[in-house]
Amino acid sequence: MTGTPGAATAGDGEAPERSPPFSPNYDLTGKVMLLGDSGVGKTCFLIQFKDGAFLSGTFIATVGIDFRNKVVTVDGARVKLQIWDTAGQERFRSVTHAYYRDAQALLLLYDITNQSSFDNIRAWLTEIHEYAQRDVVIMLLGNKADVSSERVIRSEDGETLAREYGVPFMETSAKTGMNVELAFLAIAKELKYRAGRQPDEPSFQIRDYVESQKKRSSCCSFV
């Protein structure tokens, strides 16, 4: 991903803030940010969701911040997700801080093959509490679940940490696509629910939804 520090690059050639002049092809919008250490797979995660493709080969670290839009339909509502892909490298932190306050949802990724990316999750959560909206939706994701031979973080460790912070958790793979769409659909459902609940609509609990829908990458279950 290319970009200039401090300036957002146009993901789809579309201005992020502009309201549509005619009837939009969506019912509501939500801003989602991808956060986590450099190399955990944020950009690949977004490309997998947006294009259904995996960026293999040389790792090109994101510079600054970039975004992509995708409209998903949940429970009859079209939700336009504006997804901001941030640079995990420390030197871009001040750039990304400026975007936190506009985000309704944050996907916080670590890499199950990288101990320090998991250890840094607490620091990321501290940063989130400092800069993001108080009611922001947070989801913890253990990415690269396809690389089981190099796993150093057990699934239970991710679950325990997520429980401590009261956030939904699942393991994902930007390579195989495991749980990638689910992460965004869960966010879209939560945003739709928050935007206005119909009288006959049951209440929505994002953690329960994720637990019931997520695929697990254990030895004995098939994903």
Ligand SMILES: Nc1nc2c(ncn2[C@@H]2O[C@H](COP(=O)(O)OP(=O)(O)OP(=O)(O)O)[C@@H](O)[C@H]2O)c(=O)[nH]1
């Ligand atoms: N096997 C595997 N490799 C992955 C996965 N996700 C990302 N990668 C690889 O990990 C490396 C880093 O991926 P990126 O998506 O660029 O990482 P990033 O989090 O965007 O990094 P920054 O932009 O620096 O913050 C790349 O070489 C990817 O091919 C995954 O789910 N499985």
Ligand SMILES: [Mg+2]
């Ligand atoms: Mg990136």
